[in-house]
Amino acid sequence: MSGLLDGKTVLITGIITDSSIAFHAAAMAQEQGAKVIITGIPARLRLIDRIAKRLPAEVPPAIPLDVTSEEDLGALADRVAEHAPDGVDGVLHSIAFAPKSLLGPDMLPFLDGPGPDAAKAFEVSAWSYAALARAVLPVMNEGGSIVGMDFDPRRAMPYYNWMSVAKAALESVNRYVAREVGEAKRIRSNLVAAGPIKTLAAKAIAGTATDDAKQLNQLDTYWDGASPIGWSVDDPSVVAKSIVTLLSDWLPGTTGSIVYVDGGASHNIWFPEGFGTR
Numbered sequence: 002m003s004g005l006l007d008g009k010t011v012l013i014t015g016i017i018t019d020s021s022i023a024f025h026a027a028a029m030a031q032e033q034g035a036k037v038i039i040t041g042i043p044a045r046l047r048l049i050d051r052i053a054k055r056l057p058a059e060v061p062p063a064i065p066l067d068v069t070s071e072e073d074l075g076a077l078a079d080r081v082a083e084h085a086p087d088g089v090d091g092v093l094h095s096i097a098f099a100p101k102s103l104l105g106p107d108m109l110p111f112l113d114g115p116g117p118d119a120a121k122a123f124e125v126s127a128w129s130y131a132a133l134a135r136a137v138l139p140v141m142n143e144g145g146s147i148v149g150m151d152f153d154p155r156r157a158m159p160y161y162n163w164m165s166v167a168k169a170a171l172e173s174v175n176r177y178v179a180r181e182v183g184e185a186k187r188i189r190s191n192l193v194a195a196g197p198i199k200t201l202a203a204k205a206i207a208g209t210a211t212d213d214a215k216q217l218n219q220l221d222t223y224w225d226g227a228s229p230i231g232w233s234v235d236d237p238s239v240v241a242k243s244i245v246t247l248l249s250d251w252l253p254g255t256t257g258s259i260v261y262v263d264g265g266a267s268h269n270i271w272f273p274e275g276f277g278t279r
């Protein structure tokens with residue numbers, strides 16, 4: 002039986018641990034027949050290479066990539082070509098960051114968020130999507146696909162604050178990227194707006210304090226209740242399958258879009274038991 006990505010080569014960014022959505026996307030891509038190339042934060046390359054050994058198939062050593070470094074971005078195409086002389090067919094951007102002043106249990110009130118910190122969150126979480134597209138475009142094949150990771154920013158979520166603003170910017174960036182890469186090489190660009198998954202990033206947002214963990218659990222419970230089909234924070238395969246589908250040829254007319262992979266919770270209203278009572 003053939004896989005969705007048979008004969009394709011995909012570049013995966015954002016693997017930090019084996020709980021990362023990027024890790025599960027890489028594993029699913031391999032299971033669907035793709036050759037996978039990965040990148041890693043330069044300071045963590047040895048760790049990322051050890052984690053990558055847990056993938057179903059071997060991958061080349063992680064390519065160093067700091068998306069805020071023009072040197073790394075400028076060298077990326079040549080470094081990718083060393084492992085993929087015939088080019089790459091898909092790219093996953095799974096990168097986001099905000100300083101602690103803007104995100105998580107130690108964040109400042111939203112109105113007190115420092116401008117330089119907000120600029121950093123925008124640079125890493127939104128601008129870098131366009132920067133990555135620019136960097137890999139020379140080695141991307143006609144009709145390829147770029148996919149980015151989103152979290153629905155239409156609501157003011159607890160703990161998420163300025164990262165939600167950065168995600169709103171990412172959605173706009175995606176539309177412009179889709180226009181330019183589509184005109185250049187008929188490449189598609191889409192975002193996956195995933196529901197909450199238990200990853201290192203999710204833990205960083207809520208922290209480890211009892212009250213913070215309790216609120217994160219409440220979010221998880223809400224999401225499952227709000228989803229007409231249910232949602233499990235312990236099942237990243239649901240998101241990984243959607244990423245792989247977008248990387249494949251099976252959505253050839255979809256670009257500049259946001260694919261919601263959250264069990265429908267973001268489009269539904271669910272009131273917990275006792276809501277509205279006094």
